[in-house]
Amino acid sequence: xxxxxxxxxxxxxxxxxxxxxxxxxxxxxxxxxxxxxxxxxxxxxxxxxxxxxxxxxxxxxxxxxxxxxxxxxxxxxxxxxxxxxxxxxxxxxxxxxxxxxxxxxxxxxxxxxxxx
Ligand SMILES: [Zn+2]
Numbered sequence: 001x002x003x004x005x006x007x008x009x010x011x012x013x014x015x016x017x018x019x020x021x022x023x024x025x026x027x028x029x030x031x032x033x034x035x036x037x038x039x040x041x042x043x044x045x046x047x048x049x050x051x052x053x054x055x056x057x058x059x060x061x062x063x064x065x066x067x068x069x070x071x072x073x074x075x076x077x078x079x080x081x082x083x084x085x086x087x088x089x090x091x092x093x094x095x096x097x098x099x100x101x102x103x104x105x106x107x108x109x110x111x112x113x114x115x116x
Contacts, residue, residue, distance in 0.1 A: 013069070017072050018065070021061070028054065031054050034047075035047055089101075090102065091104075100114060
């Protein structure tokens with residue numbers, strides 16, 4: 001398996017965390033909504049079972065959401081790890097012609113400043 005830099009999924013966690021917390025509201029609204037629908041359809045549902053499912057899902061979403069938010073908003077930040085991983089473009093140093101990362105300001109080989 002490829003080793004990814006720590007914090008690679010922080011961006012994703014920042015999106016998923018609040019989304020999971022938002023889903024709690026969805027699961028909270030599910031039993032009364034289903035109750036109304038089943039009443040309108042003239043069917044009977046086991047509302048206690050639905051409520052239990054909704055509580056389990058709310059708890060799961062809350063825990064996962066909090067974990068994602070903690071992971072997403074704390075700890076070491078990797079600046080655009082995905083973008084950096086894609087950017088493998090190298091430029092030759094104007095002095096010694098050794099290949100240097102595109103964002104390098106100083107040549108790693110000869111130590112001369114690279115001006116672009
Ligand atoms: Zn150089």
